[in-house]
Amino acid sequence: xxxxxxxxxxxxxxxxxxxxxxxxxxxxxxxxxxxxxxxxxxxxxxxxxxxxxxxxxxxxxxxxxxxxxxxxxxxxxxxxxxxxxxxxxxxxxxxxxxxxxxxxxxxxxxxxxxxx
Amino acid sequence: xxxxxxxxxxxxxxxxxxxxxxxxxxxxxxxxxxxxxxxxxxxxxxxxxxxxxxxxxxxxxxxxxxxxxxxxxxxxxxxxxxxxxxxxxxxxxxxxxxxxxxxxxxxxxxxxxxx
Numbered sequence: 001x002x003x004x005x006x007x008x009x010x011x012x013x014x015x016x017x018x019x020x021x022x023x024x025x026x027x028x029x030x031x032x033x034x035x036x037x038x039x040x041x042x043x044x045x046x047x048x049x050x051x052x053x054x055x056x057x058x059x060x061x062x063x064x065x066x067x068x069x070x071x072x073x074x075x076x077x078x079x080x081x082x083x084x085x086x087x088x089x090x091x092x093x094x095x096x097x098x099x100x101x102x103x104x105x106x107x108x109x110x111x112x113x114x115x116x
Numbered sequence: 117x118x119x120x121x122x123x124x125x126x127x128x129x130x131x132x133x134x135x136x137x138x139x140x141x142x143x144x145x146x147x148x149x150x151x152x153x154x155x156x157x158x159x160x161x162x163x164x165x166x167x168x169x170x171x172x173x174x175x176x177x178x179x180x181x182x183x184x185x186x187x188x189x190x191x192x193x194x195x196x197x198x199x200x201x202x203x204x205x206x207x208x209x210x211x212x213x214x215x216x217x218x219x220x221x222x223x224x225x226x227x228x229x230x231x
Contacts, residue, residue: 004159033218040125042206042223043160058218090159104150104208104219107159 003027006091006108012116013078013085021076021111023091030095032074033105036060037088046089049074078113086115118143120209122222129197130230137192137225139207148210149190150219151181153203160206166190177201197229 004025013019025032034046045058049068063082068074074093078085089112092105119142129135141147148167152160164175171183181192190207204226210219 006159040223043221045218048218088157092159104148104152104162104165104210105160107152107161109159110157112157 004091004093004106004108006089006111008111009109011111011113013113014116016080018077018079019113021078021089021091021113023074023076023108024072025074025091025093025106026072027093027106028071029093029106030071031093032068033092033094034058034064034066034074034076035090035092037090037110043090046076085113088112118147118209118211118220120207120220120222122205122207122225124225125223126226126228128228128230131199132196135194135197135201135227135229137205137207137227139190139192139222140188141190141207141209142188143209143211145211148217149181149183150208150210151175151179151190151192152206152208153177154206154224155203163192163205197227199229199231202227202229 007022031050033048035043044060046064047066049055052071055066055068065077088110090110091108094105121140150165151163153163154160163179164173166173166183174180179194204224206224207222208219210217
């Protein structure tokens with residue numbers, strides 16, 4: 001079945017550590033996205049990529065980094081510069097453009113990151 | 117800039133009663149509108165979309181939504197609520213903005229269906 005796989009499901013980070021969240025899709029989608037979800041704040045866009053080897057900052061990119069070396073993969077690194085990283089992180093993918101077959105996003109199951 | 121408003125943080129309804137979760141939007145150009153549902157510790161699941169055509173859109177699990185262009189609304193509805201419908205619901209709008217089609221999500225509405 002086609003879909004998006006996020007790993008790990010739960011991740012614990014010590015102060016000052018960098019951690020990387022994995023996101024892989026086999027939907028042949030060109031665009032991929034990372035969102036952060038905090039209670040009562042909805043989804044906030046961290047980074048997005050519409051094509052391999054290119055990505056753009058979203059609304060809250062500070063303290064995060066990404067790469068897009070392959071169409072299928074869009075890993076997110078939470079660096080030590082991110083002062084409040086405890087949150088639920090969601091990866092999504094979509095077609096890059098817009099059309100009648102546009103179903104918006106397909107989401108992964110999320111990674112819950114906790115700073116210990 | 118595009119925006120989405122979900123004016124209610126929480127909606128409470130008794131099982132068997134009709135439910136409505138409200139969404140209004142603001143975009144330049146023709147909007148693509150979506151509803152998603154999220155269960156605890158899970159990703160968002162697609163429920164339904166409006167792109168063009170009939171203003172009443174039917175989706176998964178018996179949900180439907182009505183596109184109202186004059187009121188810039190896209191309210192989610194279901195004629196008879198189930199306890200299993202209890203979840204977090206997100207409205208999203210997607211339109212051309214700055215050369216890309218990045219959706220904007222509302223803050224979410226928690227639907228609680230009481231037995």
